[in-house]
Amino acid sequence: MSEFAGKDRIAARSVGRSEVGAGHALFGLALLAYPAVASDFFLTQIGGLSLIEGMIALSLMTLAGYGGMVSLAQLSVAGIAGYVVAILGHNDTGVQGYDWPWAVTVPLAILAAAATSALIGWISARTSGIYTIMITLAIATAVFYFAQQNYVIFNGHSGFAGIPAPVFFGEDWRAPVPFYYLCLFAAAASYAGVLYVRRSTFGLTVQGMRDNERRMRALGFSVILHKVFAWFLSGIVAGIAGVLLVWFHGRISPSSIDVAASLNILVMAVIGGLRHPIGPFVGALVVVLLQTFASDLVGAERFNTLIGLTFLIIVYISDDGILGLWRQFAPRFDHADRSAG
Amino acid sequence: MTLHRTSIIALAMAACLTAPWPVLADETLKIGVIATLEGPFTVLGQEGIRGVRVAVNEFGGAVAGKKIELIEQATDATPDSAVRAARTLVEQKGVKLIIGPLSGDEGLAVKDYAKTQPDVTFVNGASAAQDFTLRNPAPNVFRFSTDGAQWNAGLGTYAYQVKGYKNVAIVAEDYSFPYTQVFGFLAEFCKAGGRVASKSWVPIGNKDFSSVIAAIPDNVDAIYVALGGSDAVNFLSQYQQAGGSAPIIGGSITVDQNVLQSKGKAREVLIGTPSSGPVAELTDSPAWNTFAAAYKKQPDAFPSPSIFALSYYVDAKPLLMALQRTGADLSDGGKKLRETLSKISYESPTGKISLDKNRNAIANEFITEVAVASDGTLYKKLVKVVSQTNQTLGFPEAEFIAMGPVGRDKPTCGK
Numbered sequence: 142m143s144e145f146a147g148k149d150r151i152a153a154r155s156v157g158r159s160e161v162g163a164g165h166a167l168f169g170l171a172l173l174a175y176p177a178v179a180s181d182f183f184l185t186q187i188g189g190l191s192l193i194e195g196m197i198a199l200s201l202m203t204l205a206g207y208g209g210m211v212s213l214a215q216l217s218v219a220g221i222a223g224y225v226v227a228i229l230g231h232n233d234t235g236v237q238g239y240d241w242p243w244a245v246t247v248p249l250a251i252l253a254a255a256a257t258s259a260l261i262g263w264i265s266a267r268t269s270g271i272y273t274i275m276i277t278l279a280i281a282t283a284v285f286y287f288a289q290q291n292y293v294i295f296n297g298h299s300g301f302a303g304i305p306a307p308v309f310f311g312e313d314w315r316a317p318v319p320f321y322y323l324c325l326f327a328a329a330a331s332y333a334g335v336l337y338v339r340r341s342t343f344g345l346t347v348q349g350m351r352d353n354e355r356r357m358r359a360l361g362f363s364v365i366l367h368k369v370f371a372w373f374l375s376g377i378v379a380g381i382a383g384v385l386l387v388w389f390h391g392r393i394s395p396s397s398i399d400v401a402a403s404l405n406i407l408v409m410a411v412i413g414g415l416r417h418p419i420g421p422f423v424g425a426l427v428v429v430l431l432q433t434f435a436s437d438l439v440g441a442e443r444f445n446t447l448i449g450l451t452f453l454i455i456v457y458i459s460d461d462g463i464l465g466l467w468r469q470f471a472p473r474f475d476h477a478d479r480s481a482g
Numbered sequence: 483m484t485l486h487r488t489s490i491i492a493l494a495m496a497a498c499l500t501a502p503w504p505v506l507a508d509e510t511l512k513i514g515v516i517a518t519l520e521g522p523f524t525v526l527g528q529e530g531i532r533g534v535r536v537a538v539n540e541f542g543g544a545v546a547g548k549k550i551e552l553i554e555q556a557t558d559a560t561p562d563s564a565v566r567a568a569r570t571l572v573e574q575k576g577v578k579l580i581i582g583p584l585s586g587d588e589g590l591a592v593k594d595y596a597k598t599q600p601d602v603t604f605v606n607g608a609s610a611a612q613d614f615t616l617r618n619p620a621p622n623v624f625r626f627s628t629d630g631a632q633w634n635a636g637l638g639t640y641a642y643q644v645k646g647y648k649n650v651a652i653v654a655e656d657y658s659f660p661y662t663q664v665f666g667f668l669a670e671f672c673k674a675g676g677r678v679a680s681k682s683w684v685p686i687g688n689k690d691f692s693s694v695i696a697a698i699p700d701n702v703d704a705i706y707v708a709l710g711g712s713d714a715v716n717f718l719s720q721y722q723q724a725g726g727s728a729p730i731i732g733g734s735i736t737v738d739q740n741v742l743q744s745k746g747k748a749r750e751v752l753i754g755t756p757s758s759g760p761v762a763e764l765t766d767s768p769a770w771n772t773f774a775a776a777y778k779k780q781p782d783a784f785p786s787p788s789i790f791a792l793s794y795y796v797d798a799k800p801l802l803m804a805l806q807r808t809g810a811d812l813s814d815g816g817k818k819l820r821e822t823l824s825k826i827s828y829e830s831p832t833g834k835i836s837l838d839k840n841r842n843a844i845a846n847e848f849i850t851e852v853a854v855a856s857d858g859t860l861y862k863k864l865v866k867v868v869s870q871t872n873q874t875l876g877f878p879e880a881e882f883i884a885m886g887p888v889g890r891d892k893p894t895c896g897k
Contacts, residue, residue, distance in 0.1 A: 396560030
């Protein structure tokens, strides 16, 4: 990860205040106006799902991009939030399901996810690079198999079905338009949170640890504590996404959090770009679009090949996903843009 | 003005998303087909598609003057992927008729989704989960094939009375389809007076069965094995190597061509193995022969139609018949179509099929035994037809429901 460091610092300086400038306002308006032109399918199945999976990828991206810790367990963290909602709230499966109100289950779910994330962070904080990946992969696999084989708590292979989204303020929040705005609000809040934290003292300290851990330790910072807290924060983002995901599907089972799905989250973050928090959302949108429409382009039997090839091409020609591509092919525009800002 | 570069990409993408999609002519009738076209069950999903195509060809590719357009949607056998496929078909492609999915848990997930789309008519593919129709059924979900418990109708009684097995061990995979199979077997076997010595639940794709084999008591009369594909081959060969000698009772997908073609000692042990299911080589029946001949014309078809081709076929055909009868008119949200569907009764390749009040099939099941053909190969010889099996396996409905939903511990077998 350290090779990102130099470029990232330059990028951070150059982007500066333009981050919350007109580009964001215009983009935000476009997202707000999207329901006016999109069908229900594009609102939820593409828009909503991209925002949710983008948030999970964002939680991975913040750890990887700013902390140098690539975690394959973020989907498991989101899954724990989803399972908590299914177990403590209502489900139709007849296993667990305590019918607690959403106002109780949702905060508990997010807290459980954040605490799990912090625990994973604490376990893996002493490792770096490929070892972090291995540990988090092992944890993701363990969570999957535990959920798959535990029938008392997780209801095994079948998982939970019939989990409703709440109805409040007179809205059914699983109806397409309200659900889209709910996802948009959560995603925007997470995005803004990441932008804020990365330039806070804490965020800069974590980035310092990514670049030179020994020096930061010599300066008197507690590396473990900072890392664990970074995991906790990213766990909150993943947890919110996990709650939305279970409302979206209305169900959760081990197949929702299996290793292939976890790797998909990494793919989203990587092809979107790891240097800016918008990257995971771009990556999630591309992956969701491909997963939905690839079978129309090349038939139901070969669509995975198309998805794979797309990833390969993006990763091959760009050092930082789609964001990197943009920087490579529009340098002049980029320059003019910056001077105008 | 400042425009952040990434924002522009995203804006451009958003613009693409709202572009209009091509609208098809009115004269085609879109039918969505959900099948496992990726992952471990790919071959089975392809079989399902063949079954649907045979049914469509039978109608000349059109019903009531409208050309049928099949839209295939792939899943990987997980419930999530099945719901995603159904959503894409209904919400994006505007499909009002769906055939599928293939596996048990997929079926349960699609049933839940079907409740949110009352105007769409869902007909099963090959999902054999009991609660696809038995508990909390969806009014727009139909199953003209039978469930995994029905597939084992008659087998428990046959094993107890004809084969004389009083005490069996169970070895099965740990998910809903084998639960349903074990349920169907034990419901009758226990009622007849049989006992269960041990139950072993193994994960799908298990390679090493040594601990499972060690846990099987020595004094069992037989082992009921509900494993599929390579799991079955692995278990049977390892059981032989470990010196096991108890006879086998097969689940509906346990004794398939793979197992029958195996060499060595396993082969000897298999002779006489009873199993049961919705398919048998009914070479005396013209209806079966017609179907088998049409099936073999499909590209890459197997020598004989499998459970999955037959299941998708027997589910697709009544849908087409009902469409034909109602003039393929879905303008009332498919209400008339579903009324017609629920009353359909027809002669399938394996005999008469009609629906019960939960829209689940009442159909024939077949008990077979592995036998040696004149050319030395093993085949499944038909020994008994369990005529017109209903979903409660002949039990009174209240008693059957009281046994509880399928699971590792159901039924309790007298304990």
